[in-house]
Amino acid sequence: xxxxxxxxxxxxxxxxxxxxxxxxxxxxxxxxxxxxxxxxxxxxxxxxxxxxxxxxxxxxxxxxxxxxxxxxxxxxxxxxxxxxxxxxxxxxxxxxxxxxxxxxxxxxxxxxxxxxxxxxxxxxxxxxxxxxxxxxxxxxxxxxxxxxxxxxxxxxxxxxxxxxxxxxxxxxxxxxxxxxxxxxxxxxxxxxxxxxxxxxxxxxxxxxxxxxxxxxxxxxxxxxxxxxxxxxxxxxxxxxxxxx
Numbered sequence: 259x260x261x262x263x264x265x266x267x268x269x270x271x272x273x274x275x276x277x278x279x280x281x282x283x284x285x286x287x288x289x290x291x292x293x294x295x296x297x298x299x300x301x302x303x304x305x306x307x308x309x310x311x312x313x314x315x316x317x318x319x320x321x322x323x324x325x326x327x328x329x330x331x332x333x334x335x336x337x338x339x340x341x342x343x344x345x346x347x348x349x350x351x352x353x354x355x356x357x358x359x360x361x362x363x364x365x366x367x368x369x370x371x372x373x374x375x376x377x378x379x380x381x382x383x384x385x386x387x388x389x390x391x392x393x394x395x396x397x398x399x400x401x402x403x404x405x406x407x408x409x410x411x412x413x414x415x416x417x418x419x420x421x422x423x424x425x426x427x428x429x430x431x432x433x434x435x436x437x438x439x440x441x442x443x444x445x446x447x448x449x450x451x452x453x454x455x456x457x458x459x460x461x462x463x464x465x466x467x468x469x470x471x472x473x474x475x476x477x478x479x480x481x482x483x484x485x486x487x488x489x490x491x492x493x494x495x496x497x498x499x500x501x502x
Contacts, residue, residue: 259290259326260287260288260289260290260323261288261289261290261324261325261421261422261453262286262287262288262311262322262323262324262325262422262453262455263286263287263288263322263323264284264285264286264287264307264310264311264320264321264322264323265285265320265321265323266283266284266285266319266320266321267281267283267284267285267286267307267310267317267319267320267321267322268281268282268283268284268317268318268319268320269281269303269306269310269315269317269318270318279476280303280306280476281303281306281307281310281317281476281477282303282475282476282477283320283477284303284307284320284476284477284478285478286307286311286471286478288422288453288455289453290421290451290453291448291451291452291453292453292454292455292468292469293444293445293448293453293454293466293467293468293469293486294454294455294456294467294468294469294470294471295455295456295457295458295463295464295466295467295469295470295471296308296455296456296457296458296470296471296473296478297457297458297459297460297461297464297470297471297472297473297493297497298457298459298472298473298474299459299474300459302473302474302475302476303473303475303476303477304426304457304458304459304473305426305427305457307457307473308424308426308455308457310322311324311424311455312324312341312345312347312424313329313332313337313338313340313341313345314341316329316330317330324340324341324344324345324421324422325340325344325421325422327340342367342370342371342418343371343418343420344420344421344422345420345421345422345423345424346414346415346416346417346418346420346422346423346424347415347423347424347425347426348408348411348412348415348423348424348425348426348428348456349411349426349428350426350427350428350430350431351431352399352404352407352408352410352411352431353411354399354407354410354411354414355399356398356399356400357398358398358399359395359396359397359398360386360391360394360395360396360397360398360399360402360410361379361382361386361395361396363399363410363414364382364385364386364410364413364414364417365378365379365382365417366414367414367415367417367418368381368382368417368418371418373418378417381417381419382395382413382417383395385413385416385417386413389409389410389412389413389443390409391406391409391410391413394406394410403436404431404432404433404436405432405433405435405436405437405439405440408428408429408431408432408436408440409439409440409443412428412440412443412444416447416452421453422453422454422455423444423447423452423453423454423455424454424455424456425444425454425455425456425457426456426457427456427457427458427459428440428441428444428456428458428463429441429458429460429463430458437462437463438488441463441466441488442466442488444456444466445466445486445488448468454467461490461493461494461497462488462490464484464490464493465484465486465487465488465489465490465492465493466486466487466488467484467486468483468484468486469481469482469483469484470482470483470484470493470496472496472497472500474500479500480496480499480500482496
């Protein structure tokens with residue numbers, strides 16, 4: 259059974275009374291354990307898609323099913339409860355709370371989900387050790403490099419052992435070395451069974467996924483399967499073919 263589905267997903271915004279379509283009928287199915295990248299240029303609808311899949315916004319038409327739950331049937335509060343339990347979200351800009359320590363940033367979603375504090379602390383210690391941040395628990399975000407902040411954001415996203423990890427341009431603010439480290443972590447967690455869907459405009463990032471979906475003008479136009487080894491040549495070749 260898919261952990262994430264979208265059927266005829268459409269989203270239209272209005273700007274000065276003019277309808278501006280962002281998504282034009284997207285169908286998607288993500289199976290447990292998949293690592294999927296949605297790739298396309300800025301403005302093609304990638305972030306809108308991710309927000310709809312996470313229940314952060316509602317579609318104009320179509321439906322989203324998350325872990326078997328139809329988001330269209332839930333109110334905002336119910337979506338928030340489901341999201342805390344089933345979705346980890348990694349943002350391009352990290353979105354850490356500046357006046358909270360690393361430990362408190364990571365713990366927050368777990369505590370909001372109602373999990374026992376001791377259980378959350380144990381999970382956080384495990385994640386920070388895995389991510390090479392065991393000695394940064396008492397630091398504040400401003401004391402960390404960009405790569406370290408993004409690793410904290412990944413720990414926060416994984417604190418509730420989510421059904422699916424969603425990432426919006428997760429290396430967009432990082433240098434190449436830090437970006438590669440983050441992508442290697444995604445590949446590692448996926449190898450351990452974590453379902454991941456990320457959006458990107460970068461063939462290098464997309465090449466770490468096992469399935470790449472190409473998007474343009476609010477629609478999916480093609481897809482391919484990769485070895486997931488981080489070699490962008492195959493993705494670039496497909497991108498050239500798609501854009502002809």
